[in-house]
Amino acid sequence: MNKKRAEVKIFAPKKTPAPIAPFIHGMLEAIGEDPSRDGLLRTPERVEKAMRFLTSGYTADLSKIVNDAIFDVKYDDLVIVKDIEFFSMCEHHMLPFYGKMHIAYIARNKVMGLSKLPRIVDVFARRLQIQERLTQQVAECVQELLDPVGVGVVAEAQHFCMMMRGVEKQNSSTVTSAMLGAFRENKETRDEFLSLIQSRRS
Numbered sequence: 001m002n003k004k005r006a007e008v009k010i011f012a013p014k015k016t017p018a019p020i021a022p023f024i025h026g027m028l029e030a031i032g033e034d035p036s037r038d039g040l041l042r043t044p045e046r047v048e049k050a051m052r053f054l055t056s057g058y059t060a061d062l063s064k065i066v067n068d069a070i071f072d073v074k075y076d077d078l079v080i081v082k083d084i085e086f087f088s089m090c091e092h093h094m095l096p097f098y099g100k101m102h103i104a105y106i107a108r109n110k111v112m113g114l115s116k117l118p119r120i121v122d123v124f125a126r127r128l129q130i131q132e133r134l135t136q137q138v139a140e141c142v143q144e145l146l147d148p149v150g151v152g153v154v155a156e157a158q159h160f161c162m163m164m165r166g167v168e169k170q171n172s173s174t175v176t177s178a179m180l181g182a183f184r185e186n187k188e189t190r191d192e193f194l195s196l197i198q199s200r201r202s
Contacts, residue, residue: 017052019048020044020047020048020051020052021044021045021047021048022044024043024044024047024048025044028040028043028044053126054087054089054126055089055126055127055128056126057122057123057124057125057126057127058126058127060122060123060126062120062123062141062145065116065119065120065123066112066116066119066120066145069112069113069115069116070110070111070112070113070145070146071110071111071112071113072109072110073107073109073110073111074109075107075109075111076106076107076108076109076149077106077107078104078105078106078192078193078196079104079105079106079107079111080102080103080104080193080196080197081102081103081104081114081117081118082100082102082196082197083100083102084100084101084102084103084117084118084121085098085099085100086098086099086100086101086121086122086125086134086155086157087125088125088126088127088129088131088134089128089129090128090129090130090159090160090161091128091129091130092130092161093161093165094128095159095160095161095164095165096160097129097131097157097158097159097160097161097174098157098158099155099156099157099158099173100155100156100157101121101135101138101153101154101155101156102152102153102154102155102197103117103121103138103139103142103151103152103153104151104152104153104183104193104196104197105142105143105146105148105149105150105151105152106148106149106150106181106182106183106189107146107148107149108146108147108148108149110146110147110148111146112142112145112146117142120138120141120142121138123141124137124138124141131155131157131159131174131176132176134155134176135153135154135155135176135177135178136153136178138153138178139151139152139153139178139179139180140178140180143180143181148181149181149182150179150180150181150182150183150184150185150186150189151178151179151180151181151183152177152178152179152180152183152189152190152193153177153178153179154175154176154177154193154194154197155175155176155177156173156174156175157173157174157176158172158173158174159172159174
């Protein structure tokens with residue numbers, strides 16, 4: 001069965017982005033606060049600055065981020081970067097979720113600078129997200145950039161929309177995976193990847 005590919009395009013930045021601060025001012029009034037009191041005087045501007053950073057993935061340029069850090073190397077084995085920390089915001093409640101991501105690929109005589117994988121994670125994490133899409137987008141991006149034999153991505157995260165509201169379960173976590181190419185087709189390859197990322201707990 002063909003799976004729908006994740007959306008990995010980079011959104012073009014608007015020349016003049018709409019201001020966010022006035023909406024925050026209105027929201028403060030709507031919840032019963034006084035935006036003119038000392039502690040909140042500059043809150044709308046601070047929230048706007050924070051939101052610009054937390055959603056900077058919409059305007060990121062992957063070509064500049066990866067730059068020339070893809071190298072032709074006679075290597076056709078497994079590459080894994082584990083425990084990549086990420087922070088994102090769920091698109092349903094705009095509350096944070098955070099965790100760690102593990103990325104593996106089987107090189108086809110082409111490798112990427114190791115620091116670029118966490119940067120790719122940041123591009124997609126700094127958007128309004130759901131964990132499932134985030135995991136798939138990272139896998140699809142690595143596949144497109146390197147054309148490896150296969151890509152495996154596992155993400156483990158905790159969601160504030162489950163911790164602070166709703167079911168209010170502080171110790172629950174969510175695990176998602178995306179397996180492409182050899183990782184999807186070959187159980188031994190997939191099992192090796194999963195075993196290696198779990199070994200950190202032993």
